[in-house]
Amino acid sequence: MKTVTLVTALIAAGLLISATAATMAAVSSGPAPDVGALQKRIDQWLDGYNKADVAQMMDVFSDDFTLDDEGAPGILDKAQTTRIYGGLFAKYDTHIQGITDELRASGDMAFDRGHYIITLTPKGGGTTIVHKGHFLEVWERGKYGAWKVQRLMDMNDATP
DSSP states (O other), X not given: OEEOOHHHHHHHHTOOOOOOOOSSOSEEESOHHHHHHHHHHHXXXXXXXXXXXXXXXXXXXXXXXXXXXXXXSSOEEHHHHXXXXXXXXXXXXXXXXXXXXXXXXXXXXXXXXXXXXXXXXXXXXXXXXXXXEEEEEEEEOTTTSSOEEEEEEEEEOOOO
C-alpha cells in the first residue's frame, strides 16, 4: 500500500475529492439534543460515503454549500462536489474512517473539526491510495429545519 497526497493522486486520475469524517466527538458543547442531531447527520454522511451513496451524502449539505479543498482549483459548489463524488465512486472502492475532535453547537449554528483516513482502491486494479487529512465544517439549522453543512474546509496531512 502506497501513501500519497490525495490531491496528487486524484488530479492524476482526473478527480478531486474532499471528505469530512466523524465518530463521537472527543470534545463537544451545546445542548445535548443538538449535539446528538449533529452526530446523526455526520454518521449519515460517513455511512453514505462507505456505501458510495452520493444522494445520502449530499443530503447533509445545504443548497448553498461550498467546499474549500486544499489543492482544488477554487471553491466548489454542491453540484460540482456531487459530480466529483460520483466520479470518485465510479473509479474506486472507497472507505473512510473519521474522527471528530471537536463538535460545538450554539443556537442555529455549529461547527465540527477532526481528521480522517481515506482508502481508495482502484476498481480496475492498481495501487491502493491512502489519504489522511483534517477538516472543518460549519453547520446551520435555522433556514433548513435540519442541520446542514454550509461550508467545508479540507486540508491534507503531509506525507512522510
